[in-house]
Amino acid sequence: MTLLRPAVFAVAGLFAASQAYAQPVAEVAPPEPPAVGESAPTVTLTSTAGEQVDLAETFAGGKTVLVVLRGYPGYQCPACSAQTADLIRSANDFADAGVAVVVVYPGQQKGLEGHAEEFLTATMAKINETELPGGVTLLLDPDYELVNAYGLRWMAPNETAYPATFVIAKGGEITFAEVSNTHGGRVAAKKALEAAKE
Numbered sequence: 140m141t142l143l144r145p146a147v148f149a150v151a152g153l154f155a156a157s158q159a160y161a162q163p164v165a166e167v168a169p170p171e172p173p174a175v176g177e178s179a180p181t182v183t184l185t186s187t188a189g190e191q192v193d194l195a196e197t198f199a200g201g202k203t204v205l206v207v208l209r210g211y212p213g214y215q216c217p218a219c220s221a222q223t224a225d226l227i228r229s230a231n232d233f234a235d236a237g238v239a240v241v242v243v244y245p246g247q248q249k250g251l252e253g254h255a256e257e258f259l260t261a262t263m264a265k266i267n268e269t270e271l272p273g274g275v276t277l278l279l280d281p282d283y284e285l286v287n288a289y290g291l292r293w294m295a296p297n298e299t300a301y302p303a304t305f306v307i308a309k310g311g312e313i314t315f316a317e318v319s320n321t322h323g324g325r326v327a328a329k330k331a332l333e334a335a336k337e
Contacts, residue, residue, distance in 0.1 A: 170301040170318050171290035179205070179307045180288035184243070184278040187255055187271075192278055194241070194285075198311040202238045204331045207291055207303040209322065210280065211246035211254040218302070219244075220262045222325040223277075227263070229328035230272035238335045240275045245300045248281035255279055291318065306334045 173179060181195040197203055206226065208219040226233075226240055233240050244255045259277055263269060271277065278285075286292050286300040293301050304326035306315035315334035317326050 169320065170293075170303070172301075172303060172305075172316060172318050173289060173313055175313050175316050177313055178311050179305060179313050180285070181311070182285050182288055184280055184285060187244075187252075187259055187277045187279065192241075192276060195311070197239060197241060198307050199309070200239070201309045202236075202335050203307045204233065204238055204240045204335055205243070205305040205307055206241070206326075206331075207243045207245070207280075207286065207289065207300055207305075209293075209302055210244045210299045211251060211258070212297050212299045215254070215258050215261065216322065218322050218325055220258065220265070222302075223258075223262050224266050225328040226331075227268060227272060227275055228266055229332060230275050232328075232332055233335075234272075234274040236332060236336055238274075238332065242275070242277045243280050243285055244277055245280035245283050245286045251279055251281050304331055306331065 179194070179198060181193070181198065183191055183193045186192050206222065208223070209216045210219070223242055226242065230240065244251070244258065246254060255277065259271070280286055283292055283300065289303065291301045291303055293299060301318050301320060302322070302325055303316070303318040305313055308314050314337070319325065
């Protein structure tokens with residue numbers, strides 16, 4: 140019986156270690172996004188169409204759904220593509236409700252534009268579209284300017300940003316906010332639209 144104790148302790152130690160490693164990396168540095176009722180941070184970023192977009196002007200113009208993707212963490216994110224495709228398919232519904240959709244693609248500055256174009260082309264092909272519909276804008280966030288402003292930087296290997304969706308009222312007040320600490324947990328276009336209509 141005494142001889143078994145080291146083995147028991149060893150197994151217990153391995154189990155404890157495995158549980159520690161099993162914890163989501165996101166728990167190491169949780170997101171600290173602005174809350175509902177607060178003003179949405181504003182930055183100026185470039186769209187995939189090459190246009191400068193000042194989010195202060197966007198928010199002043201009307202309701203906005205702001206979606207922050209994982210962007211390019213070294214590969215194209217399947218969940219990001221699925222979420223973006225869902226938003227594009229619902230573009231007419233957002234337009235009818237007077238809601239602008241802004242999708243943010245973050246990553247390191249070097250090569251980001253090419254990765255974003257690759258992402259957009261592949262995403263559009265999945266839903267048989269050739270160009271972004273009016274009212275939907277994809278912005279590049281080189282070196283995480285917006286991500287940092289929103290407290291969404293995911294400081295872990297092969298990570299970029301916590302996926303997040305915000306609804307911002309005309310004038311800039313956040314009325315809905317949902318952040319995922321995993322690669323999944325995305326807000327569907329229907330849910331975002333319903334939140335924007337409230």
